[in-house]
Amino acid sequence: MKILVCDPIAPKGIELLKARPEFQVEVLSRRHSEEELLPLVSDAVALVVRSETRVTRRVIEAARSLRVVGRAGVGVDNVDVEAATQHGVVVMNTPGGNTISTAELTMAMLLALARKLPQAHASMVAGQWDRKQFSGIELAGKKLGILGLGRIGSEVAKRALAFGMEVFGYDPFLADARVKSLGVRLVNEVDELYRVADFITVHMPVTELTRGMLNASAFARMKPGVRLINCARGEIIVEEDLLAALERGQVAGAALDVYATEPLPADHPFRKHPALILTPHLGASTKEAQEKCGVEVAEVITSYLLTGEVRNAVNLPYLDAKTYEQVKPYLVLGEKLGRLLGQLAPEQVDRLYITYGGRARELPNVDPVSRAVLMGFLSRTGMGTINTVNVRSIAATLGITVEEKRSNEPVTYNEWLHVQVFQGDQKVISAGGTFFGSPQNPRIVRLYSMPVEIPISGHILLLTNRDRPGMVGHIGTLLGRHGINIASMNLHRDEAGGRALTVLHLDNAPDRSVLEELERDPDIDNVRLVYL
Numbered sequence: 001m002k003i004l005v006c007d008p009i010a011p012k013g014i015e016l017l018k019a020r021p022e023f024q025v026e027v028l029s030r031r032h033s034e035e036e037l038l039p040l041v042s043d044a045v046a047l048v049v050r051s052e053t054r055v056t057r058r059v060i061e062a063a064r065s066l067r068v069v070g071r072a073g074v075g076v077d078n079v080d081v082e083a084a085t086q087h088g089v090v091v092m093n094t095p096g097g098n099t100i101s102t103a104e105l106t107m108a109m110l111l112a113l114a115r116k117l118p119q120a121h122a123s124m125v126a127g128q129w130d131r132k133q134f135s136g137i138e139l140a141g142k143k144l145g146i147l148g149l150g151r152i153g154s155e156v157a158k159r160a161l162a163f164g165m166e167v168f169g170y171d172p173f174l175a176d177a178r179v180k181s182l183g184v185r186l187v188n189e190v191d192e193l194y195r196v197a198d199f200i201t202v203h204m205p206v207t208e209l210t211r212g213m214l215n216a217s218a219f220a221r222m223k224p225g226v227r228l229i230n231c232a233r234g235e236i237i238v239e240e241d242l243l244a245a246l247e248r249g250q251v252a253g254a255a256l257d258v259y260a261t262e263p264l265p266a267d268h269p270f271r272k273h274p275a276l277i278l279t280p281h282l283g284a285s286t287k288e289a290q291e292k293c294g295v296e297v298a299e300v301i302t303s304y305l306l307t308g309e310v311r312n313a314v315n316l317p318y319l320d321a322k323t324y325e326q327v328k329p330y331l332v333l334g335e336k337l338g339r340l341l342g343q344l345a346p347e348q349v350d351r352l353y354i355t356y357g358g359r360a361r362e363l364p365n366v367d368p369v370s371r372a373v374l375m376g377f378l379s380r381t382g383m384g385t386i387n388t389v390n391v392r393s394i395a396a397t398l399g400i401t402v403e404e405k406r407s408n409e410p411v412t413y414n415e416w417l418h419v420q421v422f423q424g425d426q427k428v429i430s431a432g433g434t435f436f437g438s439p440q441n442p443r444i445v446r447l448y449s450m451p452v453e454i455p456i457s458g459h460i461l462l463l464t465n466r467d468r469p470g471m472v473g474h475i476g477t478l479l480g481r482h483g484i485n486i487a488s489m490n491l492h493r494d495e496a497g498g499r500a501l502t503v504l505h506l507d508n509a510p511d512r513s514v515l516e517e518l519e520r521d522p523d524i525d526n527v528r529l530v531y532l
């Protein structure tokens with residue numbers, strides 16, 4: 001399996017990958033453009049990147065064997081995650097590995113801004129001795145506003161509090177309890193923070209809400225003379241608006257590690273501005289952070305490719321080992337239920353309704369099971385590239401929605417997984433399953449609202465027939481004549497003499513002609529052969 005390391009990661013990470021005989025590791029010595037990458041990725045199973053290489057849709061589409069993109073770091077904005085998802089490619093990052101390094105850089109920026117360190121140093125290098133111009137301010141007693149109190153934001157908060165700063169935080173997605181334990185004052189409206197903060201530091205990802213959030217209007221609502229720090233992502237600040245706010249003195253200074261365009265163009269006006277402190281995206285560039293991220297990215301990629309374990313995926317919910325053990329039997333049952341329904345349902349369906357009843361209701365996470373049901377169902381499309389990563393997105397593209405319900409209603413079985421298929425409001429087919437004795441023994445026990453008992457593998461022949469004496473013998477003889485051996489057979493009838501649903505588990509698949517012969521019998525109809 002070819003692993004293409006596109007950006008420089010720690011040698012330890014590369015060694016770990018190289019230690020696996022299954023992997024053939026290629027390391028690029030410099031950043032490659034999209035065009036240059038295309039021929040190199042065609043046979044790659046994994047790509048390893050930091051923030052420099054752009055893994056675009058074209059790159060993903062050119063990489064036909066690609067299964068995983070590993071990002072040694074946090075931000076995945078250089079990876080087209082949507083395209084990856086659609087193509088069944090897992091995107092994994094290493095959150096946490098560079099948290100401390102970035103928080104420490106932020107503190108360095110804070111101090112550098114307060115004491116004008118880079119400017120003072122530059123004047124010394126230029127032969128000057130100017131104490132007046134570089135007089136600064138203390139951090140103690142000043143108010144720090146943190147936008148985004150995640151991993152890095154909260155580490156910055158701890159350090160700023162130790163410096164005697166008053167810390168305000170804005171993060172609408174954070175649980176209150178965590179903030180309280182930090183000693184940060186959480187504001188509900190960002191303006192409350194803008195009004196009071198002497199320093200504002202940004203620690204959010206780029207999202208639809210945060211892109212361009214620090215613009216002219218935001219600067220105007222901030223305390224005059226505010227100082228800004230951005231060690232998160234350049235696109236969060238509108239760069240021209242920052243320059244204008246600096247000109248007016250509304251913003252007194254800013255320390256930036258990240259830019260809308262990276263590398264920052266050589267002639268960018270930022271480079272000449274005296275109130276700006278600039279670093280070339282160094283937040284994660286420490287020995288320690290690189291080692292942690294490099295090793296972790298190698299580990300998560302290796303586990304995924306060699307065992308299927310999913311850790312740190314940004315486009316697939318996390319599944320810890322314990323939860324995985326609990327859901328595992330349901331993955332098999334769900335996939336088989338989906339597969340059965342996929343073969344029996346009419347072509348255009350638009351909704352699957354999945355009910356988790358009995359003990360299934362208590363599963364810690366039903367998402368993987370629903371994905372398994374969908375995978376089974378969509379196997380009828382013959383698309384060989386459907387996997388857990390892209391199955392929901394493929395279903396959405398096909399116009400199929402999925403609803404899941406944990407039901408409290410009493411059920412006959414201890415565990416109950418039931419799937420109904422709809423065309424508009426019309427239920428077209430449904431099936432339910434459970435385990436017999438142990439989770440290793442899944443069974444389909446309801447079909448077309450009738451009790452059945454269908455083993456979950458092999459060739460299954462389903463037919464409806466008139467409940468009349470001799471029918472079983474007749475079907476058995478007919479199949480026997482064509483050399484088809486019946487492994488098991490069960491009949492389910494609504495009433496004596498009425499319609500019966502017959503389910504036969506066959507050792508081998510009958511030809512089309514045998515099915516037609518069965519269908520010619522006036523007492524037999526709906527002959528369907530499925531393979532589970």
Ligand SMILES: NC(=O)C1=CN([C@@H]2O[C@H](COP(=O)(O)OP(=O)(O)OC[C@H]3O[C@@H](n4cnc5c(N)ncnc54)[C@H](O)[C@@H]3O)[C@@H](O)[C@H]2O)C=CC1
Pocket residue numbers: 073074075076095096098099102147148149150151152153170171172173174203204205206207209210231232233257258281282283284285
């Ligand atoms: N300069 C550098 O080299 C580095 C930059 N980063 C960047 O730093 C940023 C933060 O990283 P982490 O703390 O590890 O991420 P995180 O995911 O732990 O924290 C991000 C926080 O931002 C919050 N957030 C999201 N949208 C928000 C909004 N609209 N308003 C307010 N808060 C919002 C989230 O709720 C979350 O708590 C990311 O953009 C990451 O890419 C990370 C590492 C190194």
Ligand SMILES: O=C(O)C(=O)COP(=O)(O)O
Pocket residue numbers: 050051052072073074075076098281282283284285
């Ligand atoms: O982890 C992140 O989000 C970073 O920005 C670090 O980027 P890098 O790995 O240093 O190119």
